Amino acid sequence: xxxxxxxxxxVGGGTMGTAAGWALAKQGHDVVVxxxxxxxxxxxxxxxxxxxxxxxxxxxxDYVPLVQRADALxxxxxxxxxxxxxxxxxxxxxxxxxxxxxxxxxxxxxxxxLPHEWLTGAEVNRRWPTWRLPDDWEVCYxxxxxxxxxxxxxxxxxxxxxRHGGELRTEEAVQDWSTADDAISVRTTRGEYRADxxxxxxxxxxxxxxxAIGLPLEVRRKPVFWFKVDDESRFAPxxxxxxxxxxxDGNFYGLPVHGEPGVKAGVHNGGxxxxxxxxxxxxxPSDYEQDLAPFMSRCLVGASEEVVSGTVxxxxxxxxxxxxxxxxPEDPRIVFATGFSGHGFKFAPVIGEHLAALATDEAVQPYAxxxxxxxxxxxx
Ligand SMILES: Cc1cc2nc3c(=O)[nH]c(=O)nc-3n(C[C@H](O)[C@H](O)[C@H](O)COP(=O)(O)OP(=O)(O)OC[C@H]3O[C@@H](n4cnc5c(N)ncnc54)[C@H](O)[C@@H]3O)c2cc1C
Numbered sequence: 560x561x562x563x564x565x566x567x568x569x570v571g572g573g574t575m576g577t578a579a580g581w582a583l584a585k586q587g588h589d590v591v592v593x594x595x596x597x598x599x600x601x602x603x604x605x606x607x608x609x610x611x612x613x614x615x616x617x618x619x620x621d622y623v624p625l626v627q628r629a630d631a632l633x634x635x636x637x638x639x640x641x642x643x644x645x646x647x648x649x650x651x652x653x654x655x656x657x658x659x660x661x662x663x664x665x666x667x668x669x670x671x672x673l674p675h676e677w678l679t680g681a682e683v684n685r686r687w688p689t690w691r692l693p694d695d696w697e698v699c700y701x702x703x704x705x706x707x708x709x710x711x712x713x714x715x716x717x718x719x720x721x722r723h724g725g726e727l728r729t730e731e732a733v734q735d736w737s738t739a740d741d742a743i744s745v746r747t748t749r750g751e752y753r754a755d756x757x758x759x760x761x762x763x764x765x766x767x768x769x770x771a772i773g774l775p776l777e778v779r780r781k782p783v784f785w786f787k788v789d790d791e792s793r794f795a796p797x798x799x800x801x802x803x804x805x806x807x808d809g810n811f812y813g814l815p816v817h818g819e820p821g822v823k824a825g826v827h828n829g830g831x832x833x834x835x836x837x838x839x840x841x842x843x844p845s846d847y848e849q850d851l852a853p854f855m856s857r858c859l860v861g862a863s864e865e866v867v868s869g870t871v872x873x874x875x876x877x878x879x880x881x882x883x884x885x886x887x888p889e890d891p892r893i894v895f896a897t898g899f900s901g902h903g904f905k906f907a908p909v910i911g912e913h914l915a916a917l918a919t920d921e922a923v924q925p926y927a928x929x930x931x932x933x934x935x936x937x938x939x
Contacts, residue, residue, distance in 0.1 A: 561750065565591045565726075567918055568745050568754040570733045570768065571761035572598055574605045574713065574904055575896050577727070578911025579758050579918075581716040584725030586915055591754075592725065593747055595732035598717060599710045603762045603835070606709075606872045607783045609814050609823065610904035611801045613650045613704040615668035615675055617660050618880070618902065621928055623671040625909050632908035633707065636715040644711035648796045648815055650704025651683065654697050655806035664699040676700040687800070689793050691860050696806075706801055706814050707905065716908065733761075733768070738890055756918045757893045763835045763873040765897035772888060775934050776898055777876045779830035780838050782846040784869040785821030789861040794822045803827070804858070809850045821867035822859075826851050827901060830874060842869030874901040877934075884910070884929040886917060894918045 567583050569576045572594025580592035596602055612630065616622040633645050652664035668675035678686075680696030692698075717727055728749075736745040736757060745752040761768050766776040788794050799815040799822070813824035826847075833839075844866075852864035875898055877883050883898035894917045896910060903910070916923040927933070 563591065563750065563752045565589045565752060565754045567591075567756040567758060568593065568743070568752050569758045569760060570745070571759065571764070572727050572729065573603050573760070573762050574907050575760040575762075575899070575910050575914070576758075577713050577716040577720065578907040579760055579896075579914040580725045580727060580911075581720040581723075581908070582911035582915035583918070584720045584723035586919065587723075588915070588919060590720075590725045591752060592720070592727045593731050593733050593745070594727065594729045597729050598727060599713050601870055601872070604873050604875065604899070605713065605904065607823070607870050608709055608818060609706045610709060611650070611704070611706050611803075611812060611814060612645065612905040613652070613664075613701060613801070613803075615652065615664040615673050615699055615701045615704075617652055617663035617667065617803075619928075620667040620670045623667050623673070625906055629906045629909040630703075632912075633712065636712075636719060636908065640715040640718050642711050642715055644708040644715065645705060646708070646796050646817070647703060647705035649800035650701045651800050651802040652699040652701070653680075653683070653692065653802060653804040655693065656695050656697070658805040660803060660805035660810070661697040661699045664701070668699060668701065674702050687798070689799055689860055691858055700800070704801055706817070708818070709904070712907070716911070738892070743892060755892065758914055758918050759893065759895040760897070760914070762897065763875045765875065765895060769887070769895060772931075774883065774897065774931070775878050776883070778833050778835065778838075779874040779876055780833045781825065781830050781872045781874050781901065782842045782869055783823065783825035783872060784842065784847050784851065785819060785823050785867045786852070786855050787820070787863045787865040787867050788816065788822050788859075789863070791816045791820070793861060804854070806854075808854055811851060811854050819868070822855075822862060824851060824855060833873070835873065838871065838873065840871045842871055876900045879933075882910075882929045883931060884913065884917070885925045885931040888931065891921070
């Protein structure tokens with residue numbers, strides 16, 4: 560059997576794998592990305608058509624420079640491929656009294672001098688009459704937020720990867736690999752590879768592929784739905800900003816009507832622990848009728864509790880909900896990134912650049928906030 564030799568093999572051609580392949584190819588490395596399914600699919604963590612991008616980052620101000628760099632790279636990719644997949648709608652980070660999401664978003668906006676407005680629920684209702692928020696909610700409005708269309712975003716990364724000589728092989732699952740002093744060998748369902756470096760970005764499958772390390776990950780089942788609205792034009796991208804809403808009933812997010820019927824919404828918190836092999840991939844009314852549907856009909860004028868369609872996706876959670884990006888503790892030639900905890904998509908090109916640097920330059924250190932050692936340190 561022929562063995563394909565490459566500088567770097569990337570395991571997983573989903574969100575971060577396509578981005579890593581793009582960044583490595585752009586730097587001139589001979590890279591092969593191996594994906595078990597087709598390119599862009601609904602079996603992992605990038606299903607559901609669209610992803611929010613927001614800069615006033617409530618999860619921590621340290622993310623702001625990363626999302627700013629990612630935003631610039633997404634725009635470069637749009638220009639390079641002549642496509643448009645970043646749609647700016649503005650974004651509403653909202654919280655009921657006693658909840659911290661809006662304040663945390665404002666803190667990041669202030670620290671990085673990002674354009675934003677601090678509003679009450681009553682002010683939001685006046686400005687966007689589609690909303691019917693309680694008057695005393697706190698809201699941070701960010702005009703630069705919006706959403707990315709998943710398929711054209713990942714296609715743009717793949718197109719640019721190919722233009723720079725990178726290779727994406729689909730319908731080819733990695734079965735195992737082994738290390739020797741002179742190379743890393745990878746066996747797939749279709750062939751064998753040998754490389755100097757390995758990048759493992761297998762999403763919800765990463766814990767299984769790197770079982771020997773015992774990564775602190777939990778895969779969660781995350782359904783998302785499109786709700787029927789009475790007048791779709793009032794929920795169009797130019798009239799309805801993306802939103803995150805934190806309140807006693809849950810942590811909800813939503814996006815405008817775009818590309819298909821209904822307004823998209825989901826619940827960020829909670830979710831049943833599962834595995835990629837055993838997950839129930841069918842969306843059920845019980846997934847939304849207790850919390851999400853009542854929120855939609857209560858807080859949005861013209862939104863019903865009736866669902867038009869739904870899909871089931873996976874989050875790969877870390878204990879602190881920050882990413883997990885590092886070198887393998889026993890072999891620094893192996894780099895991995897996982898645990899994107901339901902908020903990684905917007906960062907893909909900047910994570911790709913970081914992975915490319917980690918894989919090819921020994922002097923580059925992993926970001927401390929995302930390093931594996933933080934969990935060992937916490938445990939100690
Ligand atoms: C419902 C939902 C809503 C979300 N909303 C947002 C949002 O609004 N904004 C945001 O920024 N983020 C959001 N996210 C999070 C974001 O989509 C994820 O963080 C991101 O897609 C994770 O990328 P990944 O590369 O780790 O996983 P994936 O994109 O799933 O890629 C992993 C890939 O590895 C492949 N693979 C696994 N094992 C093998 C193997 N053995 N051989 C070959 N290939 C293999 C898989 O098939 C898959 O394609 C959301 C996630 C979900 C589920």
